[in-house]
Amino acid sequence: MRRVLILFAHPVVERSRVNRRLLATAREVTGVTIHDLYEVYPTLDIDVKREQRLLLDHDVIVFQHPFYWYSAPAILKEWQDLVLEHGWAYGHGGTQLRGKITLNAISTGGPESSYHRDGYNRFTIRELLAPWNQTAHLCGMRFLAPFAVHAALQVIGDRDLESQRAAYQLLLEALRDDRLDLDRAAAAENLVVSLPTLVPREVA
Amino acid sequence: MTDSVLAQAFIYLCAAVIFVPIAKRLGLGAVLGYLIAGVAIGPFALGFVGHEGNHVMHFAEFGVVMMLFLVGLELRPALLWQMRRPILGLGGMQVAVTAAVVGAAALALGAAVKPAIAIGLTFAMSSTAIVLSTLTERGLLKCRGGQSSFSVLLFQDISVIPILAVFPLLGLATTTAITDPTSESGRPAWLSGLIVIAAVVGVIAIGRFVVRPVFQFLAGAQLREAFTAAALAIVVGIALLMLQVGLSPALGTFLAGVVLADSEYRHELESDIEPFKGLLLGLFFISVGAQIDFALIGSRPLQIAGLVLGTMTLKLVVMHALGRLFGLDRASRWLLAISLAQVGEFAFVLLSFAVQQRIFGTELASTLVATVAISMVLTPPAFIVLERYVLPRVTDSAEERPTDEIIDEGAPVVIAGYGRFGQIVGRLLRANRIQLTILDLDPEMVDVLARLGIKCYYGDASRSDLLHAAGCAHAKLFVVAVDNAETATKIVETVRAHFPHLPIVARCVDRPHYWKLRGLGVRKVFRETFGSAYETGIEALKHLGYRAHTAHRLAQRWRKHEESVLEELGDLWRGGDRDTYFKRTRGAMDEAERLMRDEDPTVYSEGHGGWDNESLRADRNINEAAVEDSEVS
Numbered sequence: 001m002r003r004v005l006i007l008f009a010h011p012v013v014e015r016s017r018v019n020r021r022l023l024a025t026a027r028e029v030t031g032v033t034i035h036d037l038y039e040v041y042p043t044l045d046i047d048v049k050r051e052q053r054l055l056l057d058h059d060v061i062v063f064q065h066p067f068y069w070y071s072a073p074a075i076l077k078e079w080q081d082l083v084l085e086h087g088w089a090y091g092h093g094g095t096q097l098r099g100k101i102t103l104n105a106i107s108t109g110g111p112e113s114s115y116h117r118d119g120y121n122r123f124t125i126r127e128l129l130a131p132w133n134q135t136a137h138l139c140g141m142r143f144l145a146p147f148a149v150h151a152a153l154q155v156i157g158d159r160d161l162e163s164q165r166a167a168y169q170l171l172l173e174a175l176r177d178d179r180l181d182l183d184r185a186a187a188a189e190n191l192v193v194s195l196p197t198l199v200p201r202e203v204a
Numbered sequence: 205m206t207d208s209v210l211a212q213a214f215i216y217l218c219a220a221v222i223f224v225p226i227a228k229r230l231g232l233g234a235v236l237g238y239l240i241a242g243v244a245i246g247p248f249a250l251g252f253v254g255h256e257g258n259h260v261m262h263f264a265e266f267g268v269v270m271m272l273f274l275v276g277l278e279l280r281p282a283l284l285w286q287m288r289r290p291i292l293g294l295g296g297m298q299v300a301v302t303a304a305v306v307g308a309a310a311l312a313l314g315a316a317v318k319p320a321i322a323i324g325l326t327f328a329m330s331s332t333a334i335v336l337s338t339l340t341e342r343g344l345l346k347c348r349g350g351q352s353s354f355s356v357l358l359f360q361d362i363s364v365i366p367i368l369a370v371f372p373l374l375g376l377a378t379t380t381a382i383t384d385p386t387s388e389s390g391r392p393a394w395l396s397g398l399i400v401i402a403a404v405v406g407v408i409a410i411g412r413f414v415v416r417p418v419f420q421f422l423a424g425a426q427l428r429e430a431f432t433a434a435a436l437a438i439v440v441g442i443a444l445l446m447l448q449v450g451l452s453p454a455l456g457t458f459l460a461g462v463v464l465a466d467s468e469y470r471h472e473l474e475s476d477i478e479p480f481k482g483l484l485l486g487l488f489f490i491s492v493g494a495q496i497d498f499a500l501i502g503s504r505p506l507q508i509a510g511l512v513l514g515t516m517t518l519k520l521v522v523m524h525a526l527g528r529l530f531g532l533d534r535a536s537r538w539l540l541a542i543s544l545a546q547v548g549e550f551a552f553v554l555l556s557f558a559v560q561q562r563i564f565g566t567e568l569a570s571t572l573v574a575t576v577a578i579s580m581v582l583t584p585p586a587f588i589v590l591e592r593y594v595l596p597r598v599t600d601s602a603e604e605r606p607t608d609e610i611i612d613e614g615a616p617v618v619i620a621g622y623g624r625f626g627q628i629v630g631r632l633l634r635a636n637r638i639q640l641t642i643l644d645l646d647p648e649m650v651d652v653l654a655r656l657g658i659k660c661y662y663g664d665a666s667r668s669d670l671l672h673a674a675g676c677a678h679a680k681l682f683v684v685a686v687d688n689a690e691t692a693t694k695i696v697e698t699v700r701a702h703f704p705h706l707p708i709v710a711r712c713v714d715r716p717h718y719w720k721l722r723g724l725g726v727r728k729v730f731r732e733t734f735g736s737a738y739e740t741g742i743e744a745l746k747h748l749g750y751r752a753h754t755a756h757r758l759a760q761r762w763r764k765h766e767e768s769v770l771e772e773l774g775d776l777w778r779g780g781d782r783d784t785y786f787k788r789t790r791g792a793m794d795e796a797e798r799l800m801r802d803e804d805p806t807v808y809s810e811g812h813g814g815w816d817n818e819s820l821r822a823d824r825n826i827n828e829a830a831v832e833d834s835e836v837s
Contacts, residue, residue, distance in 0.1 A: 011753055011754075011757075012751070012753075012754060013751060014751060014754065038751065038752065038753035039751055039752045039753065040752075041753075042751075042752035042753040042755065042756040043756055
């Protein structure tokens with residue numbers, strides 16, 4: 001069994017449409033640790049040692065956040081800058097994260113169609129996540145495709161998100177139980193879409 | 205009978221209602237007010253009350269019992285233990301030496317040996333009722349002199365018991381000479397001793413193990429008056445028990461008070477007993493006033509005046525000398541000596557007991573009673589003299605301790621005031637290895653800091669020569685952290701006048717003080733309680749379900765507004781038009797509310813629809829929309 005850590009970053013969860021609901025889903029999955037960064041560090045004063053201990057205690061690191069300005073809310077940048085120390089996460093002797101699995105679970109304002117060469121966002125989500133991909137690579141981590149929920153502002157009620165919530169639950173359980181086809185998950189475009197094909201049905 | 209009791213009560217209450225507030229207004233204090241009221245309604249002025257005042261007085265003495273119970277409630281056992289030296293040493297010496305000196309004086313005036321001893325012992329007592337009430341009223345009970353006075357009074361209360369035992373040996377009434385005067389039965393001494401010890405243990409046990417469950421039960425029943433009844437029952441019951449075993453009831457209830465000082469019902473007991481104590485003590489003082497026999501005084505004014513002045517002078521000199529012996533400072537010595545110079549209410553008891561034991565005759569006794577009463581009446585005025593004329597001359601502590609010689613070590617920061625506020629600033633700076641020159645005017649603080657290894661100079665930071673010596677000419681920053689607004693202002697004025705280029709950061713007390721200091725050119729002024737109150741507010745928001753980060757952002761937004769308004773309001777305050785000022789203040793509150801609601805700082809990209817496909821399509825120009833959005837978030 002793999003231990004799954006969700007590093008959750010949303011400055012105003014109370015106004016969130018997608019992340020709040022996905023987080024509720026995650027809370028129901030046993031064996032998943034949820035670490036709410038803005039709640040724990042309201043002034044962005046991050047406890048580096050504590051964060052590093054948390055990382056060591058888990059095998060899968062999920063960054064769950066809105067896709068603000070094609071990236072993440074400020075606290076995640078601060079987190080990266082402080083926690084991923086040279087000699088610990090990367091560089092000479094920096095092997096502590098090696099072999100761990102990581103991915104981004106994100107929500108975007110724009111629809112799926114906009115994240116294309118000819119869409120107004122001009123790049124695909126995977127392309128825009130290049131810095132995350134490279135960060136994972138430098139730390140020796142396995143970078144999976146994002147779990148991206150698009151057009152977040154269209155979500156008004158719980159029903160609008162039913163299929164995505166089910167997919168998120170399946171993803172976390174599959175990661176936990178090591179039932180996910182990691183190679184194909186790393187190559188996919190968006191796990192929300194391709195997840196069903198990546199998890200073998202349990203033999204009844 | 206009922207009529208006369210009601211009429212009496214009405215007269216006493218009216219006298220108190222009329223005279224006490226007048227006396228307080230005139231700055232004479234409540235105790236003197238009661239005494240004057242007593243004189244006014246007594247047989248020698250208006251004649252509303254006659255000689256039954258004596259009975260009233262016995263009843264009213266219960267006020268003293270209640271007062272000692274309340275005093276006990278304020279004194280935790282540990283604190284009482286700390287005071288053992290002044291109680292036994294200073295108190296014991298006071299009773300012994302005063303008794304000897306007054307006794308010798310009586311001898312010199314022609315009294316026989318035994319009456320002289322009795323008079324000496326009687327006059328060694330001071331008035332717990334008047335002294336404690338006056339000290340409390342003037343807020344002097346907690347200071348060193350006040351505490352010493354209290355210690356001596358406590359010892360006097362204890363010593364009444366052996367004195368009562370000694371009197372029969374001095375008298376001519378041989379029939380009762382052997383037995384303990386306060387107990388009816390002729391118990392042997394060892395049994396009496398055992399009973400006394402058992403009673404004391406009983407009081408402690410009651411306080412520890414009985415009172416709490418009883419009060420818990422009563423609290424469950426939610427009966428306010430049952431609480432009051434129980435509190436009164438405790439005091440009355442213990443007083444009864446003490447009388448039975450021949451101990452002073454005041455002492456017994458004091459003990460019970462000390463035992464209950466640690467209990468959670470302390471405040472409950474205090475507030476229940478307090479009004480009864482106040483009324484009974486008032487009654488007591490009124491009856492003292494009413495008892496003064498002006499006919500007797502009128503018949504030989506010089507003799508009585510001489511006795512009063514002689515007694516008070518002797519007691520004062522003895523107490524002052526003992527205060528010096530016990531290392532009290534000048535102000536405390538004077539406070540102690542003047543507060544204990546009168547003869548106390550125990551003297552009334554002892555004098556009548558002395559007559560009963562035929563130590564001396566009624567004529568001498570009534571002269572002495574008049575002397576005692578007058579000395580008590582003179583105590584509140586003596587306090588006024590003490591406060592107005594004596595203390596100002598002897599307390600100038602700045603004179604007593606010379607300013608320290610300051611060694612300028614070139615520290616970049618000079619900090620004035622190193623109490624609760626300054627120490628926090630100082631600790632932060634020192635932790636960052638920033639050198640400080642510290643000035644403080646509290647000698648105790650300077651000594652405490654010295655023990656912590658922190659060099660703090662004793663001196664008045666509003667003196668320019670001292671600021672020069674502290675290196676203000678080359679310092680980079682001056683921090684004003686004193687707690688007194690006027691002192692802070694004075695320091696700022698001096699620094700601004702002599703070192704105009706030295707930036708100042710200052711602590712202020714309230715808004716007007718804030719504007720005052722800003723007006724004097726202080727760069728940054730901090731309201732002394734703002735920081736912790738601000739943090740408390742954030743914590744409250746969190747407890748009400750706000751996300752931690754949201755609470756911080758809202759608080760920061762609010763604080764910025766609060767600070768900008770504060771600057772703006774300063775102009776209106778200085779302008780002097782209070783109507784405009786309050787109108788603007790109200791407006792600012794509304795503004796702050798709108799700020800939290802409308803210009804919510806927590807609105808990020810979401811909610812504006814900036815990233816929504818539909819809105820982007822409507823805007824046509826994507827780049828413009830993105831720029832707009834980034835400005836909002």
